[in-house]
Amino acid sequence: MNCTNCGAPLPPQTNRCSFCHTLNDVDLRAIPRGPDGGVEPSQRSCPRCDEALEIVPLNIADGFGIDRCRKCQGIFFDPGELESILDESVSKVYEVDYPRLAKLVEEEGIKEFREISYIKCPDCRQVMNRKAYGARSGVIVDQCRDHGVWLDGRELHVLLHWVKAGGQIHQKDREAREAIEEEQRRAKLAGPIDDRPIFTGSHRYERMIDASDLFRAVRSITDILF
Structure with missing residues (x-):
């Protein structure tokens, strides 16, 4: 992808051009906007810049607006909005491109060397929780349990490429595999039915049963001999 201002190739780990320093809008470039293409003021503030966010209307699903920072291009999604964008903006994918997923993780891993900060x-x-989004996307999102998810600038672009590479398929396969492994683990802990003890009472009760069996055996032998 090239800079929209000077045409130079953008570095893989940022949307800011290293030549002219233009901050490129790579997140919403391929996503259809609302009918008028305008923005509205939001009551929310950017957790990075402390600037007022703008509501950007999108023509996706039934239509909804996302809160975005004009300065850093970070985006806050209400619950379900990010999933709707990922589902509606990418053509149907039927297989996983593992080399492409590995490249995403490698490129996004560069950001791990930056100072980790928790935002509100x-x-x-x-304060929101930091959480890896999906399997092998390389993106760490900031998530509020009640209100939504924050993505820094360019991270939506990365997640869209993750979906195109079959990331959602890989995620579902991993979840299914983990469910099977968990079921096998529980079955192993429970043990085979035949190996379970018949008597689960106190030691005294078990000794009484053993004594009763011994008495019957002695009585049978006595009947035979006499």
Whole structure:
């Protein structure tokens, strides 16, 4: 992908051109906007810049608006909005491109060397949790349990490429595999039915049963001999 200002290739780990320093809009470039293409003021503030966010209307599903920072291009998604964008903006994928997924992880891993910072939810102002999104996407999102997910600039672009590479298929396969492994683990802990003890009472009760069996055996032998 090239810079929209000077045409130079963009570095893999950022949307800022290293030549002219233009911050390129790579997240919403291929996503259809609302009918008028305008924006509206939001009551929320950017957790990175502390600037007022803008509501950008999108022509996806039934139509909804996302909260975006004009300065850093970070985006806050209400619950379900990010999933709708990923589902609606990418053509149907039927297989996993593992080399492409590996490249995404490698490129996004460069950001792990940056200082980790916890940011506050633009809605409730509580500190959000950092969480890896999906399997092998390379993207760490900031998530509020009640209000939504924050993506830094360019991370939506990366997730769209993750979906194109079959990331969602890989995620579902991993979840199914983990469910099977968990079921096998539980079955192993339970043990075979035939190996389970017949008597589960106290030691005294078990000794009484053993004594009763011994008495019957002695009585049978006595009947035979006498």
